[in-house]
């Protein structure tokens with residue numbers, strides 16, 4: 001018990017109380033987490049008891065392992081603080097060890113760091129990375145009859161998809177048709193290519209667009225709600241589907257995926273980092289080596305491998321090596337988005353493309369790592385500079401909007417909105433809770449809080465509201481003004497551009513097969529999502545990332561399952 005912290009020490013908790021009689025600990029710490037909940041209650045109970053202003057038991061990360069934050073033998077550390085800076089007291093569990101270093105380092109159990117074990121497992125399909133693409137590929141392969149192991153190096157699943165605020169772009173869906181909207185996958189192809197500066201692989205873009213409506217139906221079949229529609233930058237119709245009320249798409253989808261994985265009894269392992277993709281030296285992959293937090297390094301032989309390990313926008317050094325000017329800019333990404341999945345694939349024969357194409361999102365909240373969703377602009381908000389004036393079409397593509405903000409002397413701007421916009425997008429209440437939003441009863445009072453000239457801001461809002469009435473924006477040709485900036489309350493959010501998405505990665509074909517350096521598919525090797533390059537060209541449209549994860553995740557899962565059947 002001398003190793004125990006906080007309440008465990010006080011109450012003289014025994015080893016078996018936490019670890020179970022066998023004292024065995026798997027990498028996902030399954031028994032431990034079950035026993036935590038047995039004593040302390042589930043997330044809902046704890047959320048009801050939590051007195052913090054920010055409630056970590058009711059967050060966008062959903063229901064995760066307790067051990068992601070709480071440690072039995074050491075001080076607890078709030079996982080949230082890899083991205084945020086919440087002053088969080090963790091009662092009776094030891095004091096949080098707050099570190100200014102927010103870099104993610106995978107934990108190993110003491111003494112197990114690089115230990116190689118003789119453990120060898122076999123499966124049909126191994127999937128690397130439990131973000132959106134990984135879950136979709138795993139569920140699809142499982143439903144097609146394959147035995148699947150889904151590996152995640154972080155202590156929680158969800159990847160960057162968990163943070164996705166916007167929605168999923170899809171053309172000609174039943175939800176668009178229900179609202180009498182006309183959309184066409186051919187338009188989605190055109191706009192995605194134009195947004196990507198025509199550097200995308202057009203064949204991949206066609207698959208993305210023409211399978212997008214099916215992707216939405218697939219999500220709905222799993223239990224997701226995609227009924228609300230909003231417009232994203234660079235698109236001429238409301239094509240971004242999201243849950244009712246404008247709720248963030250990512251936490252909703254990851255909850256749905258986790259529930260579907262549990263229902264299927266899928267083998268999902270956290271704290272399990274792939275350190276090598278194995279290959280037979282003759283152009284086919286044969287499995288992976290995994291470093292488990294408790295297991296040490298072990299082998300999984302697999303007939304097919306799907307790489308869904310995500311991008312690298314959270315990796316300062318790697319971003320800096322491609323784009324030195326972005327090295328220290330804030331990143332909206334989860335701390336595990338560090339790109340290893342691309343280089344593991346490269347070592348196993350994959351070709352990497354477009355690695356230097358790194359997307360800068362225009363609106364991160366001030367000096368934080370919180371992304372202020374493009375849907376806030378899609379709902380009607382305007383961008384104004386420190387002189388109180390609009391300076392760009394808010395619904396242009398991200399590369400252009402970010403460049404326009406960075407061209408301002410302060411390299412930052414404000415989102416300005418009114419009551420009807422706030423009410424249409426529930427995420428804005430989240431930004432209020434996080435302290436990112438200034439509020440006032442008049443435009444002049446808001447201007448004073450923002451530190452911009454009141455007469456200029458008043459003139460800007462008046463002109464914009466006139467454009468709303470006239471359905472025409474003579475100043476910036478904004479295509480869609482769904483709401484005016486109206487009272488009784490007015491809101492402003494200080495924003496700066498930040499790193500958001502890496503467009504490059506593993507080259508794939510339309511069958512989600514990984515393409516090797518010789519131009520041929522690597523046998524048994526598939527990839528989907530942000531780990532791949534080619535779908536988004538040199539600039540991704542808002543809402544196309546989730547489409548990518550679902551469309552290509554499904555293709556990878558289904559093709560891997562067909563491949564193993566032929567073996």
Ligand code: MEZ
Pocket residue numbers: 164165166167232371372373374375541542543544545546
């Ligand atoms: O697709 C995205 O990255 C997206 C819609 C982000 C956002 O601004 O919400």
